Every structure is written in C-alpha cells, then in structure tokens.
Amino acid sequence: MLLSAKSFAAALALSSTCVSASVITKLLPGFVSTNGQKFQLNGRPYYFAGTNAYWFQFISDINDVSLAMDKAKAAGLEVIRTWGFNEVNVTTIAGGLPQYGGEGAGPSSIYFQSWVNGTATINYGDNGLKRFDKVVKLAEKKGIKLVVALTNNWADYGGMDVYTVNLGGRYHDDFYTNPKIKAAFKKYVKAVVTRYALSPAIFSWQLGNEPRCGADGVRNLPRSANCTAATVTAWADEMSKYIKSLDPLHLVSVGVEGFFNHPGEEDWAYNGNDGVDSDALTKLPAVDYGTFHCYPDWWSKTVDWTTQFIKDHITAQKKIGKPFVMEEYGWLLEEDREAWLGVTSNVTRVQALTQWQNAALQGRLAGDQFWQLGVNGLSFGKSTDDGFTIYLEDAEAQTLVTDHVKKVNKQNQGFYWPF
Numbered sequence: 046m047l048l049s050a051k052s053f054a055a056a057l058a059l060s061s062t063c064v065s066a067s068v069i070t071k072l073l074p075g076f077v078s079t080n081g082q083k084f085q086l087n088g089r090p091y092y093f094a095g096t097n098a099y100w101f102q103f104i105s106d107i108n109d110v111s112l113a114m115d116k117a118k119a120a121g122l123e124v125i126r127t128w129g130f131n132e133v134n135v136t137t138i139a140g141g142l143p144q145y146g147g148e149g150a151g152p153s154s155i156y157f158q159s160w161v162n163g164t165a166t167i168n169y170g171d172n173g174l175k176r177f178d179k180v181v182k183l184a185e186k187k188g189i190k191l192v193v194a195l196t197n198n199w200a201d202y203g204g205m206d207v208y209t210v211n212l213g214g215r216y217h218d219d220f221y222t223n224p225k226i227k228a229a230f231k232k233y234v235k236a237v238v239t240r241y242a243l244s245p246a247i248f249s250w251q252l253g254n255e256p257r258c259g260a261d262g263v264r265n266l267p268r269s270a271n272c273t274a275a276t277v278t279a280w281a282d283e284m285s286k287y288i289k290s291l292d293p294l295h296l297v298s299v300g301v302e303g304f305f306n307h308p309g310e311e312d313w314a315y316n317g318n319d320g321v322d323s324d325a326l327t328k329l330p331a332v333d334y335g336t337f338h339c340y341p342d343w344w345s346k347t348v349d350w351t352t353q354f355i356k357d358h359i360t361a362q363k364k365i366g367k368p369f370v371m372e373e374y375g376w377l378l379e380e381d382r383e384a385w386l387g388v389t390s391n392v393t394r395v396q397a398l399t400q401w402q403n404a405a406l407q408g409r410l411a412g413d414q415f416w417q418l419g420v421n422g423l424s425f426g427k428s429t430d431d432g433f434t435i436y437l438e439d440a441e442a443q444t445l446v447t448d449h450v451k452k453v454n455k456q457n458q459g460f461y462w463p464f
Contacts, residue, residue, distance in 0.1 A: 075245030076294055077190060079333050082362050083411050092456040094402075094449050095124030095190075095414040097373060100429055102128055103153040103202075107179050109423040114187050116420045120437050121450035124248055125184075126372060126414055129177065129193035129237050132203025134160040136211050143206035144264040149429045158203070158233055163211045165229055167236050174240060184246035192372070192414075193241075194251040194300055195234055200264040205253070209266060217265055218258050218272035218320070221280035231287055242292040249296035252284050255338065256301055258320030274306045274322035278329070285331035296333040298370075299326045303337020303358055314344065314354070323358070327365050334367050334411065339374035339401060342382060348397045352404050359408030368411030374401060375416045375433030385432070395441050402449050406462045413453075415445065 077086050084091040096117065101110050117125060133156040134145065155172045158165055168174065184191050197204030205220040212225045220226050241247050256277055259268030285297045306317030306325065313319065327335035337358050341351045355371060362369040376397040383389055398415065405413050419436035420428050427436065435442055 073243075073245070073294065077248050077296060079296065079368055081366055082368055082409070084334075084368055090457050092409075092453050093124045093412045094122065094446075094453040095126070095192075095412065096122045096418040096435075096446075097126045097414055097416045098418040098428075099126070099128045099194075100149070101125075101180050102131060102157075102177060103148075103151075103155055104423070104425075105154065106424050107176075107183070109425075110180055111183050111187075112423060113418065113420045113428065114183055114189050116437050117418060118187050118189060120442070120446050121454065122418070122446065123188060124190045124192065124412065124414060125418065126192035126194065126251075127180070128197070128202060128254070130158070130196050130202060130204070130233075131156045132158050132160060132207040134203060134207045134211070136160055136162055136207075138210055138266075142264070142266055143200045143204075143210065145200055145203070148201045149431050151429070157237075160207055160211045163213075165208075165211070165233070167233060174237070177237075178240075181241055181244055181246050185244060189246060190248035191246055192248045192251055192298070193237070194254045195237065196230065196253040198253060198255045198257055198260055200260070205256075206260070206266045214266075216267055216269035216272075217260050218269050218276060221256075221272070221276050227280075227283070230284070234284070234288060235291055238288055238291045242294065247295050249298050249333065250288050250292070251298045251300040251336075252281055252288075253300050256281070256299065256321070272320050274317040274320050274325065277301075277320045278322055278325045281326050281332065282329050285329055289331045297331055298334050298336050299329075299332055300336055300372075301326060302373075303335065303354075303369075305357070314346075324361055324365065327361065327367055327369070332367075335361065335365070335369040336372045337369065338416075339371060342375075342377045342386065348376070348392050348400060351397075352400055355401055355404045355410070356408060359405070359410055362408075362411065370411055371401070371405055371413040373414065373416040374398065377432045381432035394435075395444050398445050399449075402445070402452075403462075406452055406456075409456065409462070 074087050077084055155176050156168055157173050158167050206217060208226045208229055209219050212229060214223050214226055238250055258272035281299045288297050301321045303323045304319055304321040305315045306322035307315050310316040323335060326332060339351045341347060358369045376394045415435060416433050419434035421436060421438045435445055
C-alpha cells in the first residue's frame with residue numbers, strides 16, 4: 046500500500062477538516078493512534094512488546110528480511126524499530142571527523158543518501174529507497190508495524206554530523222540550529238515520509254535515534270558550549286510539526302533516551318546536561334508519545350536504578366497523559382561485560398530484563414521494545430550480535446520474549462497486573 050497521490054490527497058484533505066483522528070483511522074484501518082496513555086489499533090487498546098532490528102535495510106538478501114520478520118511475528122513481536130537512513134559521505138574535517146565504518150551489520154551496498162562536498166543526492170534506486178519499499182511491503186504483508194528513525198545522533202550509518210560537515214557546521218549541535226542543515230534534513234524527511242504516508246506498516250516516524258547535544262566525542266563532532274535542552278526541544282518542535290504537515294495520519298516520536306531535566310539534580314540522567322528534557326519533548330503538540338532507553342552497562346548504573354528510571358517514566362506517562370515506550374533496553378551477557386568493561390555482575394540478563402519488564406507491566410507502560418532482535422538461519426548465518434542481542438532460538442527468549450509478549454497482550458484483553 047505505497048503512496049497513491051490521489052488517495053493521499055483525499056486523506057490529507059479529510060485530516061484538515063473537523064473530522065477526528067479516530068474517524069480517519071476507521072476509514073484507514075491498520076493505522077495506530079493514541080487514546081490518552083495508550084495506543085489504539087482499529088479502535089481497540091494496543092499495548093505491545095516489540096523489538097529493534099535496525100539492520101533490515103542493510104542486509105543484501107531481502108529473503109533474509111522476510112525470514113526475520115516471520116520469526117519475529119511468530120514470537121508475537123509486531124512492532125519493530127528500524128533505521129530509515131543511511132548516508133554515504135566523503136566529506137570530513139581536519140582529523141577525519143566524523144568517522145564512519147565498522148557498523149554492526151557489516152558492509153552494505155545499500156544507502157539512501159550520498160554526500161559530496163556539500164551536495165546531497167537521495168538514492169531512489171534499487172539499492173536505495175526502492176529497497177526500503179520492499180521492507181515496507183513485507184511488513185504490510187506480514188502485519189508488522191515499523192518505527193522508522195530518520196537520522197542518527199551517532200556516526201553509525203551517517204547521521205547528523207554528515208549534514209553538519211557538508212553544510213558548514215562546526216559542532217554536533219549545529220544540526221539543530223543551522224538553517225541550511227535543517228532545510229537539507231527536511232528535504233530528506235519529505236522524500237521518505239511522503240513515500241510511505243499511506244502505508245499501515247508505519248507505526249511512527251521518529252525524528253532521530255537518541256538526539257542529544259553531543260555524541261561520543263571520538264567519532265563525532267564536538268558539542269558547542271551553547272546547546273541546552275531548550276535547543277533540542279525547539280528543533281523537535283519544528284521537525285515534528287513539519288512531519289505532521291506532510292503526513293498527519295501517522296504517529297511521531299522524538300527517539301530520545303528519556304533523560305529528565307530537573308535543575309539541581311546530581312544525577313546526569315536527571316539534570317538535563319545532555320540536552321534532553323523528556324517531559325518537555327513529550328508535551329510538544331506534534332509529538333504523540335514519549336520514549337526512553339535503558340543501558341545501565343554503558344551508563345555505569347545498576348539494575349535497580351534502571352527500574353526506578355522506568356517507574357519515573359510511568360509517572361510521566363500518567364502526568365502528561367500520553368503513551369511512553371521503553372523502546373530500547375538491554376543487559377550485556379557476562380562474558381561481554383567483562384571483556385568490554387572489565388567489570389562483572391551476579392545479575393543475569395533474564396533476571397535484569399524480567400525485573401524491568403515486570404515494572405513496565407505493573408505500571409501499564411504503553412509499550413516496550415528490547416534491543417535487539419536476533420535470528421538464526423539467515424543466508425549468512427546469525428543476525429548481528431552486539432552483546433545485547435536476544436536470539437529467538439536461545440533459551441532466554443522463552444522468558445524474555447515469548448512469556449513477556451503473552452503478559453503484555455493480556456492487557457489488551459482488559460487484564461491487570463499481576464497476571
């Protein structure tokens with residue numbers, strides 16, 4: 046159900062009248078909407094347990110994507126977050142920043158936009174957006190909903206700094222304020238969003254993956270001294286409204302990690318230091334739901350700290366009156382934690398994630414998506430493993446995926462925790 050100009054024009058005209066969003070979604074079944082703190086699908090509550098598979102776009106054999114979707118669907122994972130971007134770039138600044146390569150899914154001939162000395166070219170070819178067409182069509186066929194992120198805070202697969210170095214920016218956060226950079230991003234957003242504006246496979250458009258004032262400080266451009274939470278919020282307000290002007294039928298989210306902005310807090314995840322104000326972003330008129338991520342391994346936090354972080358977002362969901370989704374969460378396997386971080390933990394992945402999932406269920410969080418989907422049996426073997434991957438064929442998936450999905454689905458039947 047890719048874009049038909051006549052059909053989209055009719056839907057756009059309908060949306061601009063006094064006809065409510067609920068009526069529109071009845072006329073266009075399969076579109077997800079919101080109702081207070083929860084999502085709706087075809088007029089019914091839609092709590093979900095989903096996952097992430099950013100790599101759908103980048104593996105060469107589309108049959109592998111089909112198989113992965115089949116396995117996800119069989120496990121009850123209907124909402125999958127993926128990347129709707131991939132920049133190829135030859136422009137850097139002195140010292141070679143930003144740095145690319147070494148992405149988790151491996152080398153790929155598929156890209157959506159190329160940059161050469163300030164000129165961007167959107168790739169509409171077979172190894173560009175026509176490839177993404179196939180992913181969306183598969184999702185439509187299989188009843189999968191895609192959360193599509195439109196750029197990346199980090200250097201993987203291009204992202205914000207590609208725009209910045211090509212268009213005269215100096216700092217990472219110039220992406221949020223430089224008019225030329227914002228116009229270039231809008232041009233790409235328009236090409237993608239309007240292409241799939243009538244596809245029921247799109248769960249939501251996401252402004253970016255983990256927007257912050259800064260990035261990793263090694264592969265990315267440096268942060269300026271002027272970026273604050275207000276900077277990122279203003280950008281999100283502008284871009285979310287722009288997407289809604291192109292496609293009023295799909296949901297929009299920002300894609301942040303959900304850090305709070307409470308002045309005076311010592312904890313960096315609560316004091317707005319990274320330029321994220323979860324509450325302010327979620328309250329924006331064109332943002333339909335809030336997001337947060339949970340990586341205590343990377344953040345030097347504990348399992349219990351993370352549980353409280355989840356509870357604080359459940360409180361925000363109730364206070365703001367919009368859904369929140371724990372759209373990335375993971376706990377390293379012990380061997381990876383020891384090898385990469387030099388620390389150990391007596392808490393297993395099953396124990397950690399079960400504690401977080403139960404907190405989400407108890408608070409009736411609108412949705413969750415673990416990082417990341419793992420499947421065996423692809424043409425090249427296993428899908429990519431970054432230490433957080435949960436392979437559906439492994440024993441831990443019974444508890445963390447199969448059993449959890451069943452519990453979440455009970456909420457759609459009117460049951461309340463504990464089940």
